[in-house]
Amino acid sequence: MKAPVDGVGAGDAGAHASPGPTSKSDLFFTFNRLALQGFGGVLAVAQRELVERKGWLSREEFVEMLALSQVLPGPNVVNLGLMLGDRFFGLKGAFAAVAGMLAVPLVIVLLLTAAYAEFSRLAAVSGALRGMGAVAAGLIIATAIRLMTTLGSNRLGPPLAAAFAILTFVAVVWLRWPLIWVVAGLGTTAVAIAYARTP
Amino acid sequence: MSAMLHPVLSSADVLGLFGHFLVLSLLAIGGAITTAPDMHRYVVVEHQWISDAQFSASIAIAQAAPGPNVLFVAVIGWNVAGPIGALATMAGTMLPSTALTLIATRWGQRRRDTRFVRAFKTGLTPLTIGLLVATGWLLARPYVDFSARGIGAIALIVVSIVLMLRTRVSPMWLVALGAVVGVLGWA
Numbered sequence: 001m002k003a004p005v006d007g008v009g010a011g012d013a014g015a016h017a018s019p020g021p022t023s024k025s026d027l028f029f030t031f032n033r034l035a036l037q038g039f040g041g042v043l044a045v046a047q048r049e050l051v052e053r054k055g056w057l058s059r060e061e062f063v064e065m066l067a068l069s070q071v072l073p074g075p076n077v078v079n080l081g082l083m084l085g086d087r088f089f090g091l092k093g094a095f096a097a098v099a100g101m102l103a104v105p106l107v108i109v110l111l112l113t114a115a116y117a118e119f120s121r122l123a124a125v126s127g128a129l130r131g132m133g134a135v136a137a138g139l140i141i142a143t144a145i146r147l148m149t150t151l152g153s154n155r156l157g158p159p160l161a162a163a164f165a166i167l168t169f170v171a172v173v174w175l176r177w178p179l180i181w182v183v184a185g186l187g188t189t190a191v192a193i194a195y196a197r198t199p
Numbered sequence: 200m201s202a203m204l205h206p207v208l209s210s211a212d213v214l215g216l217f218g219h220f221l222v223l224s225l226l227a228i229g230g231a232i233t234t235a236p237d238m239h240r241y242v243v244v245e246h247q248w249i250s251d252a253q254f255s256a257s258i259a260i261a262q263a264a265p266g267p268n269v270l271f272v273a274v275i276g277w278n279v280a281g282p283i284g285a286l287a288t289m290a291g292t293m294l295p296s297t298a299l300t301l302i303a304t305r306w307g308q309r310r311r312d313t314r315f316v317r318a319f320k321t322g323l324t325p326l327t328i329g330l331l332v333a334t335g336w337l338l339a340r341p342y343v344d345f346s347a348r349g350i351g352a353i354a355l356i357v358v359s360i361v362l363m364l365r366t367r368v369s370p371m372w373l374v375a376l377g378a379v380v381g382v383l384g385w386a
Contacts, residue, residue, distance in 0.1 A: 036266070042266065064311075072299060074224060074299070077267050078293070082297060082301060086301060102266070105264065106289075109260060109273065112264055127386070129381065130342065131355060131380045131386040133256060133342065135356070136374070137335055138355065138357070138360045139363060140232065140331060141332065141336075146363075161324070169329045173236070173337070179236070180222065183226050190325060194321035195322070198314050
């Protein structure tokens with residue numbers, strides 16, 4: 001996202017301030033730290049830590065990795081951690097990054113879940129969750145709206161790209177198609193058309 | 200109704216849950232959240248293991264807590280069948296996409312300029328956006344009615360969208376705002 005640059009001159013952004021993580025535990029703790037700062041998602045914090053603060057990736061490298069992690073199935077930031085870890089320390093590095101990102105937050109979220117089950121009958125707790133749930137819905141919708149701008153430069157052409165987005169929405173929300181049908185049907189069609197239009 | 204009691208799942212049910220999330224893992228283009236509508240279809244509509252409200256609360260808890268949003272998958276599993284459920288959904292979600300990412304990152308690195316890789320990305324972007332809107336819709340729907348609380352919730356949703364798009368305020372503060380409004384009984 002559009003994280004502020006924090007006084008780092010744009011000129012230095014392409015250069016590596018540091019050669020990369022010093023060890024697998026460096027990877028683990030860096031990803032642990034950025035995950036624990038990420039309320040409502042980790043991506044913005046990841047960009048700030050990995051590029052602006054640690055200098056493990058240039059901005060260009062970060063954007064490239066993010067694009068690939070969005071195309072591949074799976075959680076984007078987890079995929080990004082896998083790719084970064086793999087680049088510096090192979091398979092073990094990939095697992096160190098992802099373990100760092102997931103272990104502590106997983107324990108926290110399950111403790112909160114258990115506590116919620118215990119206290120959900122309190123009006124204040126269920127009220128708080130209701131309010132947070134409404135905000136969570138707003139955050140997802142805002143992310144979708146922000147990403148809609150990418151449809152404008154889509155090689156399918158904006159009208160056709162928008163049509164595929166709308167058809168996907170209709171298939172999922174109204175027709176209640178299982179996702180596998182959506183990807184197999186609409187996805188294959190869209191990729192085939194894109195292939196024909198790609199030089 | 201006690202929210203503490205998990206529905207009793209047989210081993211076959213847990214395996215089915217694991218298997219379903221294994222398949223969804225490979226379909227989660229654009230992030231695990233894009234498969235939330237299908238998780239909802241499976242655990243709420245088809246099997247009725249948890250309620251609509253529990254499903255929405257699962258995502259809200261994971262959003263409220265620090266860490267990647269994918270952890271909502273573990274919360275859904277926990278609400279369906281306790282620790283074994285969390286293990287089933289989390290392992291199912293992580294294993295295939297992790298293996299594929301590791302293979303593809305090495306393969307794709309060498310071919311990122313080929314026609315197929317570019318067409319794949321072009322074709323799937325609109326689906327990713329359609330799925331994200333569908334997810335937002337499904338999450339918002341339980342809150343939307345025209346009672347006083349429903350209007351409060353709609354206002355919260357709209358304010359969150361506008362502030363996310365127009366300012367650089369951290370989502371953390373929006374989540375906190377939602378909690379305060381909710382505690383006051385306005386949403």
